[in-house]
Amino acid sequence: MTGLDSKFEQEKPLKAERKKIIEMISSIVIMIIILFLPLEGITVVGHRVLAIAAFAVVVWVTECISYPLSSFAIASLITFLVGFAPDPNNSANIIGLSKGLIMAVSGWESDMTWFILCSLILALGMNVTGLDRRITLWIVSRFHTYKGVLIGSMIAMDVLAFLIPSSTARTAAMVPIIMGIISVFKQSTKSQFAAAMGVGLATISSTSQFGILTGSAPNVLVASFVEQATGVSMSWMQFFVLFFPYMVIMTIAAYFIVKWIFKSEVDEVPGGKDSIKQMYTELGPWTSAQKRVAVLFAITIFFWASNGVLFNLNLTAVTIVAALCFMLPGIGVISWETAQNRLNWGTVLLFATGMGIGILLVQTKAALWLADVIFGGLGVSSMPVLLAAIAFSIIAVLLHFGFSSSTSLCATYLPMVISYIQANNLSNFSLVGIPFIILIATGVTLLPVNSANTIVAFGTNTFTQRQFFIVNIINAVASLIMIVVFSATYWHWLGII
Numbered sequence: 001m002t003g004l005d006s007k008f009e010q011e012k013p014l015k016a017e018r019k020k021i022i023e024m025i026s027s028i029v030i031m032i033i034i035l036f037l038p039l040e041g042i043t044v045v046g047h048r049v050l051a052i053a054a055f056a057v058v059v060w061v062t063e064c065i066s067y068p069l070s071s072f073a074i075a076s077l078i079t080f081l082v083g084f085a086p087d088p089n090n091s092a093n094i095i096g097l098s099k100g101l102i103m104a105v106s107g108w109e110s111d112m113t114w115f116i117l118c119s120l121i122l123a124l125g126m127n128v129t130g131l132d133r134r135i136t137l138w139i140v141s142r143f144h145t146y147k148g149v150l151i152g153s154m155i156a157m158d159v160l161a162f163l164i165p166s167s168t169a170r171t172a173a174m175v176p177i178i179m180g181i182i183s184v185f186k187q188s189t190k191s192q193f194a195a196a197m198g199v200g201l202a203t204i205s206s207t208s209q210f211g212i213l214t215g216s217a218p219n220v221l222v223a224s225f226v227e228q229a230t231g232v233s234m235s236w237m238q239f240f241v242l243f244f245p246y247m248v249i250m251t252i253a254a255y256f257i258v259k260w261i262f263k264s265e266v267d268e269v270p271g272g273k274d275s276i277k278q279m280y281t282e283l284g285p286w287t288s289a290q291k292r293v294a295v296l297f298a299i300t301i302f303f304w305a306s307n308g309v310l311f312n313l314n315l316t317a318v319t320i321v322a323a324l325c326f327m328l329p330g331i332g333v334i335s336w337e338t339a340q341n342r343l344n345w346g347t348v349l350l351f352a353t354g355m356g357i358g359i360l361l362v363q364t365k366a367a368l369w370l371a372d373v374i375f376g377g378l379g380v381s382s383m384p385v386l387l388a389a390i391a392f393s394i395i396a397v398l399l400h401f402g403f404s405s406s407t408s409l410c411a412t413y414l415p416m417v418i419s420y421i422q423a424n425n426l427s428n429f430s431l432v433g434i435p436f437i438i439l440i441a442t443g444v445t446l447l448p449v450n451s452a453n454t455i456v457a458f459g460t461n462t463f464t465q466r467q468f469f470i471v472n473i474i475n476a477v478a479s480l481i482m483i484v485v486f487s488a489t490y491w492h493w494l495g496i497i
Contacts, residue, residue: 023064031055031077039369045085045095046364052077053357053366053412060408068346071353078104078360107356111316112220116351118316118323119165119214120343122297125326125333126164128342129289132173134280136160140177141280146193146264149181150200151255157201157208158251161215163297166347167453171205175460180279182462186270189462196262198462199471203254205453206443207475211247213239213315214304217351218406222414222439225358229418230431236304236315242494246440246486253478261471289333296325354411361415371420381424385497386487389434392417393441393483397476406442406451414438433497437483444476 034051042050052074059070083100087093107113126132136156143152153174160170178197187193209216213223213236223234300322303313326332327339361367374395375381380388399409414435421429445451448458448468458468491497 020062020064023058023062027055027058027062027064030058035081041372042366042369043088043364045082045088046366046369048081048085049078049357049360049364050366050370052081053361056353056357056408057412066346067350071346071349074353074357075104078356082360103360104356105352106359107352107354110224110352110355111314112224113348113352113355115220115316115319116165116217117343117348118319120347121323121326121334121339122300122319123164123166123169124339124342125293126297127169127173128338129287129293129333130283131290131293132160132164132170133177134283134286134290135163136174136177137280137283140181141277145268146185146196146266147259149185150196150259153178153181153197154200154204154208154251154255157204158211158247161208161212161247162301165212165214165216167205167209167216168456170208171201171453171456174201174205175456178462179460184270184279185266187266189460191265192262193264193266194460194462195464195467196258196264198457198460199262199468200254200258201460202448202454202457202463202468203258203471203475204251205457206445206451207247207250207254207479210250210440210443211240211244212236214319216406217347218410218439218442221351221354221358221407221410222435224355225410225414225418226432226435228359228362229422229435232432234432237306240305242491242496243436243440245490246482249482250475250479253482254475257471257474257478261467261474292331293326293333296322296331351407354407358411358415361412362419365419367415368419368423371416372423374416375420380420381426385429385434386484388429389437389487389497390480390484392434392438393480396438396441397444397446409442410439413442430497433487433491436496437487440479440483444472444479446472446476 031051031054034054035048039047039050055077056070056074059065059073060067065073079097079100081100082095082103083097084094087095139156139159140149140152143149156177157170157174160173161167164170164173178201182189182191182194182197185193209219213219213234219239223239227233300318303311303318304315327334327336358367361370378391380391383391396409396413399413417438418431418435421431421434445454446469448454448465454468458465487497
């Protein structure tokens with residue numbers, strides 16, 4: 001490396017750091033501008049929450065600071081800005097820092113935050129023991145043709161949605177399998193075969209989460225918003241009945257879209273079926289730890305699936321007990337020290353913060369004010385329910401360009417939609433169905449950088465952003481068509497819309 005090259009490489013981190021500082025200052029400036037804007041029809045505390053939400057959106061969009069750090073920043077802003085705001089019930093007094101702090105951490109009051117934490121512990125147990133890799137390889141090893149491994153890998157993602165409650169974790173588990181398949185087929189990472197496997201993984205990593213309530217954090221977040229707004233608690237089995245058929249159809253659609261776009265250079269693995277089976281054979285026999293995880297997971301899934309049917313158990317309570325069993329001496333497979341060191345605590349912080357902002361936007365009626373500005377201008381209230389659902393969904397897809405987290409997108413956008421529907425007495429707009437339709441729309445990503453799970457798949461270097469966009473713009477159209485079809489038929493028959 002020449003001296004000039006060395007200097008250029010040294011300047012890269014400095015430029016990135018300066019960019020983050022500028023973005024951070026911009027987020028603060030935007031918040032201050034909103035704070036001083038003369039907004040009518042909104043309380044002082046609602047105005048301040050709206051400004052903090054704008055700060056959160058800019059920080060989340062630019063990623064100028066990490067998600068965990070953004071949670072601390074947002075909590076601090078809520079504590080002080082809301083704490084020093086006039087009390088809506090007594091304008092002579094301020095709300096107070098103690099109440100402001102309680103509002104800042106209100107997301108931790110949700111049992112769903114604890115569900116996410118315990119779910120991550122279960123996922124870690126799968127990963128540590130290698131059971132996720134074993135299950136995936138077993139499925140994929142049933143096939144030995146290009147079409148077979150493509151559909152097999154997609155089916156594997158759908159199956160893992162039952163076991164690993166994180167689309168990012170499932171994608172990460174599949175990456176070494178996909179790379180191994182490409183190697184067994186003796187193809188380069190720049191081949192059409194590799195691009196099909198990579199884009200297929202990225203696409204299905206988003207659609208595979210919508211058939212299982214425990215399939216991703218946004219599912220649980222939206223279920224919590226629906227329960228708060230309507231009192232309707234969505235059980236694991238109810239969610240499965242409603243949305244699993246959609247997931248299956250979109251998996252089939254993704255398979256045909258990918259197969260149509262990419263013309264593989266090879267049809268069958270060199271050496272036949274035995275070569276790919278070798279990958280599974282090399283794992284060796286089941287370990288005792290894998291057997292314990294399989295049993296514990298099977299029991300947990302049984303209680304998740306039968307809740308509301310055979311039992312009336314709290315979903316989070318079941319998951320807490322399962323997480324405890326994963327760490328107990330004798331029957332567990334991981335220690336607390338392992339969980340403490342390897343868990344993604346940032347995900348938990350982000351979820352709690354997203355819940356907290358969503359709750360405050362609704363409680364202070366800031367979400368209602370913002371919804372009136374956006375949706376009122378579009379005339380959504382006069383639209384037929386199906387057309388309105390599509391309008392809400394398209395806005396969600398477009399908003400995803402600015403978010404790299406479906407959780408933060410749902411936390412920001414859904415309170416606005418729910419508040420707007422409630423305030424305008426739109427009785428024909430289902431407060432159960434529309435939020436879940438929007439949830440599905442937030443899973444449509446047109447660029448790989450718009451979602452953590454697609455970023456993981458993009459890291460395989462098997463496809464370009466252009467290839468991803470082509471596949472997923474078609475997938476987005478297919479998704480919107482299926483939303484209309486399901487809303488007019490299946491979901492309508494089941495009474496959610």
